[in-house]
Amino acid sequence: MHIDWFTALAQALNFLVLMWLMKRFLYKPILNAIAAREKHISDQLANAADKESKAQKEQGAFKQKNDTFEKEKTKLMNEAQAEADAIHTKLLKKAEAEAEELRSKKKEALKTELDDLSADILKQTKEQVFALSSKVLGELADATLEERMVAVFIKRLHALNDKEKAAFASDSAIITSAFALPSAQQKALKAEIKSDTLKFKITPELVSGIELSANGHKLAWSVSDYLETLEKEAARAA
Amino acid sequence: MQLSPDEIIFWQYGFVKLNSTIITSWALMAILTIGAMLITRGLAHEAKVSRWQSFLEIIVTNINKQIKEAGLDNPEKYISFLGTLFLFIAASSLCTLLPFYTPPTASLSTTVALALCVFVAVPFFGITSRGIGGYLDSYIQPTIIMLPFNIISEFSRTLAMAIRLFGNMMSGGMIVGILLSITPFLFPIVMTVLGLLTGMVQAYIFSILATVYIAAAIRSPTEKPVTNEKDLQHG
Numbered sequence: 001m002h003i004d005w006f007t008a009l010a011q012a013l014n015f016l017v018l019m020w021l022m023k024r025f026l027y028k029p030i031l032n033a034i035a036a037r038e039k040h041i042s043d044q045l046a047n048a049a050d051k052e053s054k055a056q057k058e059q060g061a062f063k064q065k066n067d068t069f070e071k072e073k074t075k076l077m078n079e080a081q082a083e084a085d086a087i088h089t090k091l092l093k094k095a096e097a098e099a100e101e102l103r104s105k106k107k108e109a110l111k112t113e114l115d116d117l118s119a120d121i122l123k124q125t126k127e128q129v130f131a132l133s134s135k136v137l138g139e140l141a142d143a144t145l146e147e148r149m150v151a152v153f154i155k156r157l158h159a160l161n162d163k164e165k166a167a168f169a170s171d172s173a174i175i176t177s178a179f180a181l182p183s184a185q186q187k188a189l190k191a192e193i194k195s196d197t198l199k200f201k202i203t204p205e206l207v208s209g210i211e212l213s214a215n216g217h218k219l220a221w222s223v224s225d226y227l228e229t230l231e232k233e234a235a236r237a238a
Numbered sequence: 239m240q241l242s243p244d245e246i247i248f249w250q251y252g253f254v255k256l257n258s259t260i261i262t263s264w265a266l267m268a269i270l271t272i273g274a275m276l277i278t279r280g281l282a283h284e285a286k287v288s289r290w291q292s293f294l295e296i297i298v299t300n301i302n303k304q305i306k307e308a309g310l311d312n313p314e315k316y317i318s319f320l321g322t323l324f325l326f327i328a329a330s331s332l333c334t335l336l337p338f339y340t341p342p343t344a345s346l347s348t349t350v351a352l353a354l355c356v357f358v359a360v361p362f363f364g365i366t367s368r369g370i371g372g373y374l375d376s377y378i379q380p381t382i383i384m385l386p387f388n389i390i391s392e393f394s395r396t397l398a399m400a401i402r403l404f405g406n407m408m409s410g411g412m413i414v415g416i417l418l419s420i421t422p423f424l425f426p427i428v429m430t431v432l433g434l435l436t437g438m439v440q441a442y443i444f445s446i447l448a449t450v451y452i453a454a455a456i457r458s459p460t461e462k463p464v465t466n467e468k469d470l471q472h473g
Binding site: 002003004005006007008009010011012014015016017018019020021022023025026027029030031032033034037 | 259260264267294314319345
């Protein structure tokens with residue numbers, strides 16, 4: 001059990017060499033690898049955190065944008081809906097108005113047509129009636145009828161009051177008849193209106209009848225007169 | 239029976255000689271270096287690492303951790319010295335499993351050499367850390383009366399380290415040798431296992447003592463041992 005100083009020295013030297021070798025081949029690479037790995041991991045973590053925060057920020061921005069878009073969409077939709085409603089109402093009103101107008105026009109047209117038709121019918125009826133009446137009365141008319149007529153006329157004259165009679169008692173008084181009156185009847189008429197200057201005129205258009213006119217006054221009894229009255233009545237009924 | 243591998247001399251010229259101690263040391267150095275080279279040749283810097291790399295990383299990070307726990311805040315600076323001390327002594331002990339092997343640490347010359355390295359390293363680190371004045375100041379702490387005792391302690395602890403390691407390593411081999419001659423095969427195997435344990439413990443003790451000495455040398459006397467408190471808090 002002794003110390004061999006040469007061996008001790010050699011071992012110390014060996015140890016120093018081993019120290020260097022270990023430092024060179026073991027500690028340095030291993031520690032570097034660990035440091036690099038830790039840096040890598042921390043870098044990755046930092047990167048991930050960075051990415052996460054960025055993603056969250058982006059998500060927030062996107063959400064906000066989405067919300068805005070949604071709001072805008074709803075607003076636009078509402079606006080469009082309102083507009084469509086307005087247009088709808090307007091169109092409906094217009095269509096109703098048009099329909100109403102059309103209906104009234106149609107009604108009017110119908111009425112006009114009806115009026116026309118009724119007027120036409122009336123006119124034709126009137127014409128027929130007049131034609132028939134004229135024909136019947138024309139065929140029936142003769143001196144006897146005339147006489148009866150004059151008699152009726154004298155009766156009516158007789159029924160007039162004095163004031164009315166006086167209106168006819170003028171020089172311009174004129175008796176119009178469809179046929180020539182017999183002198184007896186002329187006399188009777190003259191006596192009735194107390195006028196000697198009474199003139200007599202024959203007008204076949206009267207069909208059958210007699211008419212007294214003087215100073216703008218007129219007293220008549222004729223088929224034409226009746227027909228005129230009937231026509232007036234018919235026009236009023238239409 | 240030979241007490242020391244120093245006595246097995248392979249080659250000699252004057253006082254220069256190649257004995258078993260030196261040759262075995264070289265072999266161990268070669269194994270450690272080549273192993274480290276092979277493993278660290280293709281180091282992965284990514285998250286996925288090989289088994290062997292993990293193994294080395296566990297060793298290195300644990301050495302770092304031990305240094306830090308012993309009170310040195312910047313373990314990377316001391317790992318070359320303290321880590322190599324541990325690895326060399328541990329490898330020497332581990333190889334006792336091999337036949338015809340005598341650990342170099344069973345030679346007093348080797349342990350003295352290692353103890354002398356510590357003896358030199360303590361003031362070296364102390365001076366680089368605190369300056370020469372600061373380092374020398376630690377010898378007169380807490381009072382100047384302690385100066386001779388501090389100096390004596392410096393030498394005695396170096397001697398104690400050398401002798402402790404030598405004694406333990408030598409006795410392991412010795413016990414196996416003696417038991418082999420008096421008992422059958424089974425018992426020496428148990429003792430070899432025990433020797434392995436002792437060797438690992440000694441490697442730990444030797445390097446942790448060196449760490450503590452260096453820590454004491456670089457720490458200013460007024461400074462509290464902060465790291466120990468931290469460890470207590472953590473632990």
